[in-house]
Amino acid sequence: MLNGVFEWEKPLIELEKKIEELRRFTKEEGIDFSAEIATLESRAENLRHDIYSRLTPWQKVMIARHPRRPTCLDYIELIFDDFFELHGDRTIRDDPAMVGGIALLEGRPVTVIGPQKGKDTKDNIARNFGLPHPEGYRKALRLMRQAEKFRRPIISLIDVVGAYPGIEAEQRGQGVVIAENIRQMSFLKVPIICVVTGEGGSGGALAIGVGDRILMLENAWYSVCSPEMCAQILWKDTKKAEEAAESLCLTAQDLLAWKVIDEIIPEPPGGAHRNHETVAMTLKEALLRHLQELEAQGADELVAKRIDRYRQIGVVW
Amino acid sequence: MLSVFWGKQKYVTIKPREPSSGPVADGLWTRCPSCSSLLYTKELTKNLSVCDRCSHHFRMSAWDRVLHLLDADSFQEIDQDLEGGNPLGFSGYEQKLAKSREKTGLTEACLTGEGRLSGHQLVFGAIDFGFIGGTMGTVVGEKVCRAFEYALTKRLPVVMVSAGGGGARMHEGILSLMQMAKTSQAVERHSQAGLLYICVLTDPTMGGIYASFASLADIILAEPQALIGFAGPRVVEETIRQKLPSGFQRAEFALNNGMVDAIIERKELRKVLARLLLYHDRGGRQLC
Numbered sequence: 001m002l003n004g005v006f007e008w009e010k011p012l013i014e015l016e017k018k019i020e021e022l023r024r025f026t027k028e029e030g031i032d033f034s035a036e037i038a039t040l041e042s043r044a045e046n047l048r049h050d051i052y053s054r055l056t057p058w059q060k061v062m063i064a065r066h067p068r069r070p071t072c073l074d075y076i077e078l079i080f081d082d083f084f085e086l087h088g089d090r091t092i093r094d095d096p097a098m099v100g101g102i103a104l105l106e107g108r109p110v111t112v113i114g115p116q117k118g119k120d121t122k123d124n125i126a127r128n129f130g131l132p133h134p135e136g137y138r139k140a141l142r143l144m145r146q147a148e149k150f151r152r153p154i155i156s157l158i159d160v161v162g163a164y165p166g167i168e169a170e171q172r173g174q175g176v177v178i179a180e181n182i183r184q185m186s187f188l189k190v191p192i193i194c195v196v197t198g199e200g201g202s203g204g205a206l207a208i209g210v211g212d213r214i215l216m217l218e219n220a221w222y223s224v225c226s227p228e229m230c231a232q233i234l235w236k237d238t239k240k241a242e243e244a245a246e247s248l249c250l251t252a253q254d255l256l257a258w259k260v261i262d263e264i265i266p267e268p269p270g271g272a273h274r275n276h277e278t279v280a281m282t283l284k285e286a287l288l289r290h291l292q293e294l295e296a297q298g299a300d301e302l303v304a305k306r307i308d309r310y311r312q313i314g315v316v317w
Numbered sequence: 318m319l320s321v322f323w324g325k326q327k328y329v330t331i332k333p334r335e336p337s338s339g340p341v342a343d344g345l346w347t348r349c350p351s352c353s354s355l356l357y358t359k360e361l362t363k364n365l366s367v368c369d370r371c372s373h374h375f376r377m378s379a380w381d382r383v384l385h386l387l388d389a390d391s392f393q394e395i396d397q398d399l400e401g402g403n404p405l406g407f408s409g410y411e412q413k414l415a416k417s418r419e420k421t422g423l424t425e426a427c428l429t430g431e432g433r434l435s436g437h438q439l440v441f442g443a444i445d446f447g448f449i450g451g452t453m454g455t456v457v458g459e460k461v462c463r464a465f466e467y468a469l470t471k472r473l474p475v476v477m478v479s480a481g482g483g484g485a486r487m488h489e490g491i492l493s494l495m496q497m498a499k500t501s502q503a504v505e506r507h508s509q510a511g512l513l514y515i516c517v518l519t520d521p522t523m524g525g526i527y528a529s530f531a532s533l534a535d536i537i538l539a540e541p542q543a544l545i546g547f548a549g550p551r552v553v554e555e556t557i558r559q560k561l562p563s564g565f566q567r568a569e570f571a572l573n574n575g576m577v578d579a580i581i582e583r584k585e586l587r588k589v590l591a592r593l594l595l596y597h598d599r600g601g602r603q604l605c
Contacts, residue, residue: 165548165556170566171574175524175547179532182501202485203497203528203547210498224485224494224525229552234487248490249405258404260491307502311462313495314404314455 004068008059009051009270015044048269055219057251058242061227063219064198068273070280071130072099072114072157075197078280079287080105080112089138092172097128097164098136100143102152106288111147113140113208114157114197131164134172137207141181144188153191153291156208161226163204178207185210186310187303191294193287195265196220196252197272202229212306213290214260216252217279218267222260223250260313262290349373351542365583374540374583376520378421379428379445382478386587387441392432396463400424401456407488417448427457429464434476435591437598440468443478444526451479452486453526458496461530465503465514474513474597476590479531484524497529504533513597515590518545518568518577532576536593538586539568539577546571 080103100113118124192211200222227245351373366375426448485493516534521544546566
């Protein structure tokens with residue numbers, strides 16, 4: 001990838017640049033290139049369809065990791081009217097790799113949580129590349145319990161390659177907090193909508209991923225672990241990640257077929273990084289629609305259906 | 318006749334010694350991976366697969382756990398016919414399943430059933446490390462779930478012996494991950510009915526199994542030196558690019574960090590479980 005452009009989309013990007021140039025030329029020099037522009041645009045349209053409708057699972061993984069892909073805080077900024085961030089797990093510290101707080105969605109208060117990746121190297125180091133420690137998950141759980149107390153719906157924006165694998169993380173019980181989050185989220189008496197916006201890797205994603213509706217962006221991936229980790233565990237070779245991505249069936253389309261997710265949120269051609277606003281507005285519409293459906297249900301009905309949903313996954317006999 | 322052998326090979330090649338950390342051999346003798354002593358396999362089995370020199374706890378099969386912990390002939394297996402397929406079409410998975418079935422005699426990595434431990438009726442489950450590293454796919458998730466549901470209907474306590482090496486099973490992708498949610502919910506519903514669940518963490522209990530039903534017990538016991546954690550030690554080492562401290566993610570490390578209630582030697586395990594079951598017995602038996 002060079003300057004945020006993938007190898008496989010280079011011909012398209014060059015064509016788009018050419019069209020842009022012709023447009024500028026038309027404007028600056030007053031020469032009419034509209035016929036040429038129209039031809040090029042139709043060619044670009046075909047090319048766009050050609051390239052983006054045939055993305056391999058590995059290409060999707062790459063798009064999901066694009067450095068300019070919207071992060072949790074970007075979505076919060078674009079979708080909600082207001083956001084007040086709440087910090088800390090009340091035990092050890094505040095984990096900057098996980099953000100959360102109260103936001104207004106079309107005027108109604110909701111609790112939003114999600115792992116936060118950095119915007120640049122410095123930010124990424126501060127945010128531990130969006131890999132939460134146990135205290136990050138504990139903070140998320142604290143905010144979700146608070147949401148239940150005040151009957152606020154919960155929106156979880158998931159973009160995490162996995163829970164942080166480090167010495168302190170293990171000391172503070174990474175496995176235990178993930179199990180605890182999964183258990184408690186399963187029984188919270190408020191609507192929970194989870195959206196896999198980028199990466200959804202392993203227990204680190206599921207620890208904030210149990211809900212009544214699971215939505216997934218078109219180019220996001222979600223699986224038992226990252227393709228690299230899978231390749232490492234099965235074949236002791238991270239270079240086989242592309243092969244692992246093929247085998248894991250980790251795309252939104254696969255997960256919809258398995259009924260693990262409920263809906264795919266379309267992205268602009270090329271990926272969410274090419275137009276943050278468009279994808280945020282599509283997501284907002286979906287959130288409002290699902291929230292309306294969920295809020296019509298009683299709390300007990302909500303929990304019963306949630307449990308039943310997971311009970312059915314993997315029953316194949 | 319003997320002349321056939323003469324004039325042939327002059328030297329006898331002696332194979333280098335098996336590496337001392339090698340797997341448990343099926344033969345007459347077994348080398349202890351911890352102290353390298355050669356142990357007479359029959360004696361080792363009699364000693365509950367614990368080295369009598371250094372007390373290293375070898376891994377035990379699920380059936381050996383049943384034989385060790387439950388009262389003789391009291392165990393009735395449930396859901397023994399549950400067999401999964403290859404939902405993702407993961408290449409080589411069927412062969413792997415077939416090989417594991419042949420090796421362990423089990424249909425899947427988890428054995429569940431009803432039995433008695435020192436007279437206490439209970440639901441018992443054990444994970445077998447020999448079956449694809451004791452990993453949890455859809456069948457293991459379903460069996461664990463059904464075991465808790467069975468215990469809930471019959472109002473029985475549950476004892477699980479978990480040794481899920483790799484945690485969630487890669488070959489079933491997202492479906493394996495979802496078993497973490499499914500089993501955690503089954504544990505919680507059993508718990509909400511006021512019923513007891515004890516989990517014994519054995520070597521190794523990692524990843525998706527540790528981060529779901531194995532961590533959610535009322536009482537968590539561990540065998541000495543068992544590897545317990547979320548991320549595998551190799552992954553941690555590669556991430557932080559430092560050598561790991563000795564004893565990292567061992568049962569003693571988990572105890573010091575507050576993740577388990579007690580470390581129990583295998584020879585004491587049955588007695589301890591019986592004692593804990595007695596404390597929670599609602600049959601109105603007098604505690605002395």
